[in-house]
Amino acid sequence: MTNRIEAIDLPSTGPNALGRWQLGWLAAAVFVVSAGYGGLMPLLPIWLEPLMVGDAKAEIARHVGLLSGAYTAGVLVGAPLWGIASDRVGRRRVLLSGLVGYVFSLLPLLRPEWTGLAGIYAMRAATGFFVAAVVPVIPALVAEHTPRERRAKRFAWLGAMSLLGFLFGPGLNAVSDRLSAALVVLGVGSFPPTDLVIVLSVVLGGVMMLGLATSLPSTLAPVVEVEPALPQADDKRRALALWALNGTVMFVLAGFELGIVLQGQQHPTVSPREISLMFVECSLVMLGINALLFFTGLLERTAGRGILAAGLVLAIAGLAMLAQHGSDAWMFLGVSLTAAGTGLVLPTISFLAAGASRHRLGATMGGLAFAAGFGQTIGSVAAGWLFGAVAQLSFVWLAVPLLATLALLLVRPASWLLQGAELALPNPPPRSQPSRSSQEP
Known part of the structure; x- marks a missing residue:
């Protein structure tokens, strides 16, 4: 369309x-x-x-x-x-x-x-x-x-x-x-x-x-700019796709975090200190990914679908490693890969959601928050049951929703509406504005 x-x-x-x-x-x-x-x-x-x-x-x-x-x-x-x-x-x-x-x-x-x-x-x-x-x-x-x-x-x-x-x-x-x-x-x-x-x-x-x-002033001074926008039906469909993707990733992330906690029960050699270090590692890796996105401007220069696919691949690889690890070193590497993958996907989802029509922007962001909370809640419950049933192999089952999402993303990219059509827009007239550092937020 x-x-x-x-x-x-x-x-x-x-x-x-x-x-x-x-x-x-x-x-x-x-x-x-x-x-x-x-x-x-x-x-x-x-x-x-x-x-x-x-x-x-x-x-x-x-x-x-x-x-x-x-x-x-x-x-x-x-x-x-x-x-x-x-x-x-x-x-x-x-x-x-x-x-x-x-x-x-x-x-x-x-x-x-x-x-x-x-x-x-x-x-x-x-x-x-x-x-x-x-x-x-x-x-x-x-x-x-x-x-x-x-x-x-x-x-x-x-x-x-x-x-x-x-x-x-x-x-x-x-x-x-x-x-x-x-x-x-x-x-x-x-x-x-x-x-x-x-x-x-x-x-x-x-x-x-x-x-x-x-x-914050009661009203921020607007200026009318021309920007490509999806028709209303497609805008809603893309929002639903992003909500589903956000909920899926948060489902997996909640299960992954609970799995880290339960590693102490499955592996007596894993101490509470090491579990705490894994959580710190997870947060630091995600911070590093945010820094990468901040300093490189990757999201503006790269197709959103490509970043999502790369993040999903990293997270799947990390979960597979956690399911089969035989040493603490491999466990820490699996945590890093999973954190890096989800750390790439979640900011990309928010960035893509920000392209919604401004009249639906609040509803779109609210839907993302709802999907995240719902996925996190269900993920914690499901992961607790999974780890009680199949222990460490639960990480494999947690990778299944990500594999399905990756397959849909690659096989049917048009259904996600993650990329707007390329439009040959005339260059806007130059505006006088102060110079800004490329690293300024």
Whole structure:
């Protein structure tokens, strides 16, 4: 089907355009909500123990898992709703509403004995719901107000901030421990480190809220540029394909991460320290891939289908290696290949989704977040069952969805609509703008 040419609003280079200052606040918001998730997860048993006196540790562990599920459920419900809302009422309003809700959903956790067990469940679900107003809306905002030639770099920057947030999150507990001890020494008083983690998360969320409220104008100055766009039916079909691909990759990634944890049960020689190192390795490899995409501009210069295929091949090779490894060295190599493959695919999906019609951009990004959460949830459940049934060979079964996706990508590329038709567009008139470094986000 022939592509039409649609006039869409893209940012100008005027003072109200999305610049480095605004991008910095947006990236910081992604970092803060990611760090908040990682920082609060270790506190779940501490909140539950006083409320479940006399219950077995297994029962507390079950509720820890259910509370994680409540957070995910909030994201699953909120992501598509907030995405659609941002298309209708504006990204800025939805983003600020999400940060306000995020902050207020954390405050009751300072006194879990007041809220009770049901209250903790409600607050975790509410936190996930409001985080869903931040995670998909920020990339939609960046995509909407960033020229195509700089979009991939900014998406790589956002992805790196999310990964760094997850890495830094558990460090909030260490910071809180030291801060609690320092307050005692200074004679200020004794404050539980668990409360300080929540306070730090609330303060950081509040700072992000104020920073974005003051730095993001209510409207960003648009300029009409001519850009190829898919017909509405094809635009929706491509969004569905990207959602399915995102959900599939997150399904595999969740199973892969759970498999790393379960390696300690299958291989007595694998220590908890080595498992932790594998997770660090996974995050660092993904950060390296984001850096590669940022500094090389690979996404702008290479066909998206080719990058997706390369990433899928790497991930499949890594999973195959993990299924057959006989030594720790091969295990670490398998982790690196799988992380590199998924680290290539996920940013590419986001970049391709950013090409959606601006009137559906929020819904498209919200759908990506929903698909990711759904795939992650199902992947964790399926992987737990698989590892109980076939142990290490589960990595082979996890590679099957990726193999099927790769086959479809290669055999029926047109059905994915990942590449727009080449259009001979006239060169736009030159615009006066300040020179920018090729490495500027």
